[in-house]
Amino acid sequence: MQEAQRAGLATHIGVSNFNISKIKNIINDCKIAPELNQVEMHPFLPQQELFDFCMTHRINVTAYSPLGSGDRPDRMKKDNEPILMEHSIIKTIAENHRCTPAQILLAWALTRGTGVIPKSTNKERIKQNYDASLIKLSQADMAEIDQLDYEFRFVNGEAWEMEGNNYVAEKFWD
Numbered sequence: 001m002q003e004a005q006r007a008g009l010a011t012h013i014g015v016s017n018f019n020i021s022k023i024k025n026i027i028n029d030c031k032i033a034p035e036l037n038q039v040e041m042h043p044f045l046p047q048q049e050l051f052d053f054c055m056t057h058r059i060n061v062t063a064y065s066p067l068g069s070g071d072r073p074d075r076m077k078k079d080n081e082p083i084l085m086e087h088s089i090i091k092t093i094a095e096n097h098r099c100t101p102a103q104i105l106l107a108w109a110l111t112r113g114t115g116v117i118p119k120s121t122n123k124e125r126i127k128q129n130y131d132a133s134l135i136k137l138s139q140a141d142m143a144e145i146d147q148l149d150y151e152f153r154f155v156n157g158e159a160w161e162m163e164g165n166n167y168v169a170e171k172f173w174d
């Protein structure tokens, strides 16, 4: 990727699903540091230590699956997994702000200082997701949402373990 940027083929280069030790490996050994790390991030998995580490090293963070990735394939789902958009704290804060739970989740991510990439195939929901940037959460709202850290991953990496590669999901994360 450094070569691609030097050759003018890439404007910005970054990484995805990097934990702290992997970032340390790369920044100790690179000429061009990654500008961004894209990782799963939402109130059930705020990854504060990774986020702080990235900020300290001037690496932006993009939060993927910010709404809980409800439409990923069934084989990636666990029985009885929690539903982020249906959590009572998220729903109550949404009612207080007269907006949707999805918008509260996105406003939380933006207020923390991450980028955020919700996926929707629905025109109204895409617009709604953009409009989440207008929502002003209070410190009390943020503190309440911050209580939801269950260290729960919707995308735990098992789907990337395949014959012929040496990926082991449990080694992906800190």
Ligand SMILES: NC(=O)c1ccc[n+]([C@@H]2O[C@H](COP(=O)([O-])OP(=O)(O)OC[C@H]3O[C@@H](n4cnc5c(N)ncnc54)[C@H](OP(=O)(O)O)[C@@H]3O)[C@@H](O)[C@H]2O)c1
Pocket: 016, 017, 038, 039, 064, 065, 066, 067, 068, 069, 070, 071, 072, 100, 102, 103, 117, 118, 119, 120, 121, 122, 125, 126, 128, 129, 155
């Ligand atoms: N780097 C990586 O390894 C990695 C891994 C996973 C995902 N990602 C990326 O992250 C992005 C999003 O993640 P994701 O698709 O896993 O999950 P997500 O954005 O958390 O959730 C998508 C689900 O939320 C629904 N949704 C979207 N907006 C909504 C709203 N306002 N109200 C209610 N429901 C809403 C969508 O349904 P509708 O479409 O029907 O609206 C869809 O079922 C994607 O671009 C994906 O490629 C990256």
